[in-house]
Amino acid sequence: MxxxxxxxxxxxxxxxxxxxxxxxxxxxxxxxxxxxxxxxxxxxxxxxxxxxxxxxxxxxxxxxxxxxxxxxxxxxxxxxxxxxxxxxxxxxxxxxxxxxxxPKVKAGMPxxxxxxxxxxxxxARAPERNGAQQPAAREEHELRAHATFSADERLRHRDFDTLSADEWRALRHLIRRRRQPLATERTRRLKAAARGAHADLRASAREAVRSGGDWTVWKYRAPVERKPPLVLLLDISGSMSSYSRAVLYYCHALLQSRERLQVFLFGTRLTHATRALRERDPDIAIAQLAAQVADWSGGTRIGATLAEFNRRWARRVLNGRATALIVTDGLDHDAGDTLAAEMARLHRFAHRVVWLNPLLRYRDFAPKARGVQAMLPHVDFHCPVHNLDSLEAFGRSLGDAPLAVKPRTAVASSDAAPVVRGAARWN
Structure with a gap:
């Protein structure tokens, strides 16, 4: 012993x-x-x-x-x-x-x-005190947990344009915690596989030569699955400021998950923001973008910025069945024939075009603005993006299965305004 x-x-x-x-x-x-x-x-x-x-x-x-x-x-x-x-x-x-x-400025230094x-x-990681936990402290902790759950549930339905500073901080953590990877889809490329419907005769013949002419082991090939790239065109004008900020937090979470995403900001000019959003801290990344982009919370020229994107970037980023996501309210200051022509050109480059519109939160939404009327015939999906529920619903649709291009016929919805002029709506 x-x-x-x-x-x-x-x-x-x-x-x-x-x-x-x-x-x-x-x-x-x-x-x-x-x-x-x-x-x-x-x-x-x-x-x-x-x-x-x-x-x-x-x-x-x-x-x-x-x-x-x-x-x-x-x-x-x-x-x-x-x-x-x-x-x-x-x-x-x-x-x-x-x-x-x-933070405060001290001694004249930032x-x-x-x-x-x-x-x-x-x-969240406060050090534990020595000794057993008191019953009163445990009861207080449970009450705080229930209050936090209720606050999160209310935050899911709050419009982005009505959030306070504390609610924005809570929203950022919810987006980071509930992100999910994007779905994959089959391509025409094939890869070696243990089983499948495509027999690889060349590999099977090599295996037969190694085994002395005995064709007992067969090799197969299967389709390669890959995530289709996403290209985001985000409106950062004054009317879209709050919604653009929430979408940027969501994009930052996708980029930190190594998703194939390219982000472009547009107001009166076009800005490539993918590299800036790779900063680990989302607050620092968005603050740097707000300081660098000259037209933040300014006017909107959708047609001119789309023309610049189609001329400089479309052939480089819209490949491999890429999906173009446009986040804007469609209120263009100089909407005309240019916007319709550039939207048609963008649709020819992209595999599918999805329009995320915060104005769809209104039941009585109608495409009366000239910019909205010019864009609708050239989009495959018209989705709302005004609160956390709508943003997560769209994220789940990208994570469960790739968006399938539907015929461009009007689809009426029971919980939102109908989409006219041939644009399909996703719910």
Whole structure:
């Protein structure tokens, strides 16, 4: 029988039995995971082991050791540095969360770029106190959970144009949490497969030669499935400001999932925004776009910007059965024959054209504007995009199966205004 001291050493250490520095490192890894960095328990164990080889009194050595093990890309280092400064510098870091949400300018210098993801991760991963949890605290936690669920349900039906600043933050997290990958569709290309309807005679003959002329093993080929690309043309004029912001959050989530998506912004001019949206933090990405795009919340020239897109970009991005998504209300300042001609040209380039229109939230919507009348005959689907429910419904349609092009006949809907002049409507 082993002595009590040896048995205690052989038993695995519990969370309370770990040294203070080890518990802090584990909690720091949880904070980074909540902020969006890909963390694993193995990285936490490696970080604890690495701190045994550095001088804990030298802050720079500790930062460099943890950064070498917990970051794998250059864009992750900025978020790591911000979390390290907040987590390891001030014991009262919970009181500093408001400073993350409302940065202030000090000493005439602009505040550092920092999104709200770090503050949310720190708030969601508050360190546990020693001892059992009190019943009153547990009851309060349950009440907050129910209140959050009800707030999320109400937020799903709220119009994007009526959201407050706090509701915008909650909406961003809902979009990031509920995103789903896009569906795949079959192509004409074939690949080697274990079974299938297409026999590969050449590969089967090679296998027969290897086996001495015995044709007992057959090789097959199957169609290749791939995700068709999406090309988004987003209206950022003043009347579309709130809706464009919500769609940009959704596009940022798709790009972070490595989907085949190209994003173009247009108001009075055309801007390619795909590279800017690859920034890991969506708040920073959209703030940079708003600062760089000169015509943000300005006027609208749909015909002129579509002409520029068709001339410079259409042949490069609208290939491989690509779907063109146009997000606009169709209120063009100089609508005329140019818009109709460019929409017809865009439809010839794209496999399908989908129009996401926030004005479809009105039951009595009618295509009276000249821009709407010019666009409708050249779209395959006319969908609403005014709240989270409509945005998620369209995302589910792209994730369940690719949109099939329907005959251009008028389709009446029981819950929305009918679409006229030959445009099919998706519900």
């Amino acid at each position: 082993k002595p009590a001291a040896e048995a205690a050493e052989a038993a695995p250490p519990t969370a309370a039995g770990l040294p203070v520095i080890a518990r802090n490192v584990v909690h720091f890894v949880r904070v980074l995971r909540g902020a969006g960095l890909p963390m694993s328990p193995a990285q936490a164990a490696d970080a604890i082991d690495a701190l045994g080889f550095v001088d804990l009194a030298r802050r720079d050595d500790v930062r460099a050791a943890l950064a070498a093990l917990l970051t794998s890309a250059p864009d992750e280092r900025e978020l790591f540095d911000a979390a390290f400064d907040v987590f390891w510098r001030d014991p009262d870091w919970e009181g500093k969360l408001r400073a993350l949400l409302l 505040p550092p770029r920092r999104g709200n993801r770090l503050a949310d991760a720190l708030a």
